[in-house]
Amino acid sequence: MDTVATSSPAKVDRPWRRFTPRERFLLWLITWTGYIAIRLLGPTIRFSVSWEPESPKSLAERPFIYSFWHNCMIPAMYWCRELQVRVMSSDSFDGEYTGRIMQKFGFVKIRGSSSKGAIRALLGMRRELERGWTVAFTIDGPKGPRYIAKPGPVTLARTTGAAMVVFHIALDRCWTLSTWDGCMIPKPFCRALMRVSRALPVPPEGDGDVFLHQLQASLDRVRIFAEQNVDKVGSPHFPYSRNNREEHS
Secondary structure, eight states, rough: EEEOOOOOOOOOOOOOOOHHHHHHHHHHHHHHHHHHHHHGGGGGGGEEEOTTTOOOOTTTEEEEEEEEEEGGGHHHHHHHHTTTTTTEEEHHHHHHHHHHHHHTOOEEEEEEOOSHHHHHHHEEEEEEEHHTTEEEETTTTTTTTOOOOHHHHHHHHHOOOOOEEEEEEESSSSEEESSSSEEEEEEEEOOEEEOOOOOOOOOOTTHHHHHHHHHHHHHHHHHHHHHHHHGGGOTTSSOEESSSSOOOO
């Protein structure tokens, strides 16, 4: 598989719905506030990456179908910036400002969600995979239930041949919002551990329910590993890739 080549910045797309003047102002304000906050917080975080056997060689290797839980979206947005990953995002107000912030970090938004516009969004994700790009899902979004995977990645993997990969980012210190997902906002100078799973291909004749169960199990496994080991980040006895998104041994 190839690694991502240098490309032009993602173009900001247009929503399907029309927002009111007040909503447009709030979208502008929230987008820029969120972007600036993450840009300031991100460089202070001590990121580490731990890889399961048979995982991708780097986060830049493509194409893959990545899945991760909604609550670690903020650290993931910073750590995976400028990789031109294609992400599904809804046209709700929350989905719109989240998508705009992600676009400022070099992601490409595919409009739709599991609850609305799902077929059109999956077709868009399939088209991007066929072009050689990596796609990603906040797999329990946009509204939960928390830590329950949805079947979109399995469908894409079965029809495109691209393998599924999951990851989780645990933080040793963060603010946890009182939202359905328990969204984590990193505290300055915290430690973060990303655990990346092995690749999981799905054959064309694969049983969707069986592979959805395997996807769920992989998501649970990497979350538990990251949460149990994030306090060890920086220890000489704990192997990780030192702030390197491009390769691992």
